[in-house]
Amino acid sequence: MQLDEKPFLAIEPESQHPSALAAISLACVLLVAIKGNALLQYWQQTHHIFLELGNLPTASQLIPGSQTFAHWQQDFNRWGDERAERMLVAGQLLLAGDKALPKPQVVMAPTKCPEVATPKATAPTCPAPATNEKPTAEPSKTSVPVVANINIAPSEKKEAKTVDTTESPSTTDDPAFVMPEATPEALAAANAPIALQTGDRILLVGDSLMQGVAPHLITALKRNYNVESMDISRHSTGLTYPAFFDWPATVKAAFELENYQVVIVFLGANDPWDMTLQGKYVRYGSERWREVYSARVKQIIQTTAEHNARLIWLGAPPMGREDLLGKEPLLNEIYATESARYPLFARFVATAPSLSTDGSTFTKFLELPERGSVMVRTDDGVHFTTQGQKLLAKLTLAQFTHAAPSTEQPPVPPMAEPGVIPAEPKPTASPAPVEPTPPAQQPNPAISQR
Numbered sequence: 001m002q003l004d005e006k007p008f009l010a011i012e013p014e015s016q017h018p019s020a021l022a023a024i025s026l027a028c029v030l031l032v033a034i035k036g037n038a039l040l041q042y043w044q045q046t047h048h049i050f051l052e053l054g055n056l057p058t059a060s061q062l063i064p065g066s067q068t069f070a071h072w073q074q075d076f077n078r079w080g081d082e083r084a085e086r087m088l089v090a091g092q093l094l095l096a097g098d099k100a101l102p103k104p105q106v107v108m109a110p111t112k113c114p115e116v117a118t119p120k121a122t123a124p125t126c127p128a129p130a131t132n133e134k135p136t137a138e139p140s141k142t143s144v145p146v147v148a149n150i151n152i153a154p155s156e157k158k159e160a161k162t163v164d165t166t167e168s169p170s171t172t173d174d175p176a177f178v179m180p181e182a183t184p185e186a187l188a189a190a191n192a193p194i195a196l197q198t199g200d201r202i203l204l205v206g207d208s209l210m211q212g213v214a215p216h217l218i219t220a221l222k223r224n225y226n227v228e229s230m231d232i233s234r235h236s237t238g239l240t241y242p243a244f245f246d247w248p249a250t251v252k253a254a255f256e257l258e259n260y261q262v263v264i265v266f267l268g269a270n271d272p273w274d275m276t277l278q279g280k281y282v283r284y285g286s287e288r289w290r291e292v293y294s295a296r297v298k299q300i301i302q303t304t305a306e307h308n309a310r311l312i313w314l315g316a317p318p319m320g321r322e323d324l325l326g327k328e329p330l331l332n333e334i335y336a337t338e339s340a341r342y343p344l345f346a347r348f349v350a351t352a353p354s355l356s357t358d359g360s361t362f363t364k365f366l367e368l369p370e371r372g373s374v375m376v377r378t379d380d381g382v383h384f385t386t387q388g389q390k391l392l393a394k395l396t397l398a399q400f401t402h403a404a405p406s407t408e409q410p411p412v413p414p415m416a417e418p419g420v421i422p423a424e425p426k427p428t429a430s431p432a433p434v435e436p437t438p439p440a441q442q443p444n445p446a447i448s449q450r
Contacts, residue, residue: 190345190347196221196400202264203258208233209317210233214231217229221400225400233266238271240272255304255307262310263304264312305342311339315336371387
């Protein structure tokens with residue numbers, strides 16, 4: 001009997017394949033909608049190819065009518081705020097009367113000087129607007145002049161795009177920041193261990209390298225110095241791709257929210273790659289690459305210096321992965337050079353001597369006096385084991401010391417030399433006893449009546 005011939009890709013009507021394919025397609029769409037930014041980050045950090053797609057919309061933005069619902073929600077919130085404000089004013093009127101009403105603000109229009117076509121010598125002066133303020137003293141001749149009519153380049157007026165357009169390092173300098181004088185005494189104090197006291201706050205910045213070391217640092221700093229630490233490290237980040245995650249801007253925003261005394265930076269695992277500047281690739285290690293990367297390092301250090309905080313930049317460790325071999329020395333050179341430009345605020349601490357036998361090459365096992373041969377690096381050739389994280393935490397903790405107590409202690413009398421009897425203190429002359437004055441005699445009423 002001959003079987004009926006069917007096409008190779010024919011789908012039976014009763015088959016559930018179309019439903020399964022539809023379910024898989026819907027799951028893929030939802031995955032891209034919800035975790036699209038994470039997928040872009042993984043693609044960028046894995047293949048080092050920058051996709052100029054920007055941030056994908058959130059899941060709520062994909063729902064039909066989401067924008068209309070958002071407008072309704074804003075109107076409702078505004079209506080609620082207005083009603084709450086009116087109820088507050090009504091309550092104040094019941095308690096305080098007309099005094100609770102806000103006073104109207106009268107704004108005086110500035111008087112305009114009439115334009116008269118007269119020579120400069122006889123030109124009338126424009127009268128000053130009448131105000132109730134007292135006249136201020138005339139500024140001295142040594143005051144700093146105000147610079148006006150500053151021409152801004154068109155590239156500076158545009159907002160930041162998804163493409164990295166970092167300029168030269170000279171444009172990152174803040175003219176308001178004045179570098180203090182590096183006297184020998186100030187340099188000696190800056191090179192000494194950083195003094196910590198109770199109440200200080202420490203900011204931890206970095207990638208996955210810092211994420212492994214941060215828990216050990218936070219625990220030790222709290223236990224030894226009673227200080228609080230804020231860990232804002234984030235994996236798969238660095239200074240090469242600020243269009244996706246901008247570390248200089250993140251550090252600046254952190255200082256705007258809190259005041260930190262110390263910043264510890266540990267970056268570099270995701271940085272030795274080509275950059276994308278204005279849609280063009282810039283090769284790793286080129287002059288332009290060094291210039292841009294140094295500017296980003298300088299932004300972090302200068303932000304710390306502007307807030308009068310100290311910075312510890314941990315060097316990138318030797319890498320054992322094939323595509324990262326021999327690339328960390330350039331990063332460490334930039335870290336050390338930029339830190340040296342701010343000697344009173346920043347210091348560079350190399351990590352290679354604590355993680356390798358010769359101080360420069362990748363070492364997976366180390367001989368420790370108290371534990372013998374231990375594994376300090378993981379199999380990926382980048383990250384650290386628990387023992388390696390503890391070594392780096394110990395290296396970082398060596399940069400701190402306890403601050404001297406602020407209260408002055410009373411002077412301690414010098415101890416007597418052995419065999420010498422201390423002299424007895426001379427007796428002080430006691431004041432002469434004061435004889436009590438006799439009470440005044442009261443007049444006898446019988447005598448006074450005579």
